[in-house]
Amino acid sequence: MDVFKLRESLFEDIDEYLKIRDIYKLSPTSKGDFFEEIMRNFFQKVLPSGYSVYHGNIINGTIETAEIDLIVVDNALKDNYLKYSVNNVIVVDKSCVKLVAQLKTRIDDMEAFQSVKENLETVKDIDTSIPCLLIAAFNTCGGENIKKQQTSNLPEKSIFCYKSTRKRGPKGKVKTYHRERNEAQVDSLIEFLIKKFYK
16 A cells, blocks of 8 residues: 555645635535545545445444544444444444544644544543544644643544644734645554554
């Protein structure tokens, strides 16, 4: 598997999305939806054919998680544990879930990070063995601040596709963003998936 080609294909998709976002001034909801779909497609490209990528809720008896943006399911077990589905949105028993991730266009402050962490904690309440990731296009609140908040070791892996800094204009308003590809982090995500799913 060519890590370089996979990484480049992801950045090409995100860069194209960012161009469209800037031209058409997409709403926050649309921005999130597009980024989530890009990442789910990317995971499906990386994973072996025996796994599928969805979003929705995971259950264990009567206990249910928060809505999860990305759920990797073992296809060999899916039919026995799938409770409900519409297109790529599912309600599924924990027994066939192999990995989850929360997907964000950007983490601007620690409140946004805390919201991700709380959603992932609902997964750990159901099954502590399911790996929980955070994947965001941008982190503008600082990597060190993220590390300080990871007291419960959640997320177990945080990936930020771009390094991003903000320049402020008059009255503290954000004037411009500078972004730079964070290739090392994307490579680490690909390598993590290869190690976990290709044995």
